[in-house]
Amino acid sequence: MNTEDREAVTRLINRHGYLIDTGQLDCLHEIFTAGVVYDVSDFGGGEVNGLEAMREWVLALGDRNPVAHHVTNIVLDEITDDVVRCLSKGIGIDVDGTVRSVTFDDHIERSEAGWRITRRAVKARRSPLHP
Numbered sequence: 001m002n003t004e005d006r007e008a009v010t011r012l013i014n015r016h017g018y019l020i021d022t023g024q025l026d027c028l029h030e031i032f033t034a035g036v037v038y039d040v041s042d043f044g045g046g047e048v049n050g051l052e053a054m055r056e057w058v059l060a061l062g063d064r065n066p067v068a069h070h071v072t073n074i075v076l077d078e079i080t081d082d083v084v085r086c087l088s089k090g091i092g093i094d095v096d097g098t099v100r101s102v103t104f105d106d107h108i109e110r111s112e113a114g115w116r117i118t119r120r121a122v123k124a125r126r127s128p129l130h131p
Contacts, residue, residue: 012108040057069092071091
């Protein structure tokens with residue numbers, strides 16, 4: 001993976017919070033593939049399949065969405081020239097000030113549109129020193 005690809009994938013991961021926090025749900029295609037699998041099983045949401053279902057799921061959460069998504073600790077592992085696994089840490093801040101930590105486990109592929117997430121698993125962090 002060259003430096004340009006690393007920067008593009010890192011920018012992709014960072015962009016998620018900006019789009020979600022500002023409600024730019026019509027731009028999710030800039031981050032995810034049309035057939036994305038968004039796994040929020042750890043939060044009781046199961047797997048959300050596709051951009052439209054993801055958009056509907058986010059809207060249905062309404063005020064239960066975090067007011068801010070922050071991402072850090074981005075680790076990229078190249079699987080092939082066009083496929084990357086990305087682990088990153090997420091911090092979500094809720095309306096009432098509650099702070100939650102998650103781990104994002106992303107499968108990212110290069111396409112004609114550029115790098116896009118094809119699968120994201122959001123894993124809750126509920127106890128220290130535990131996978």
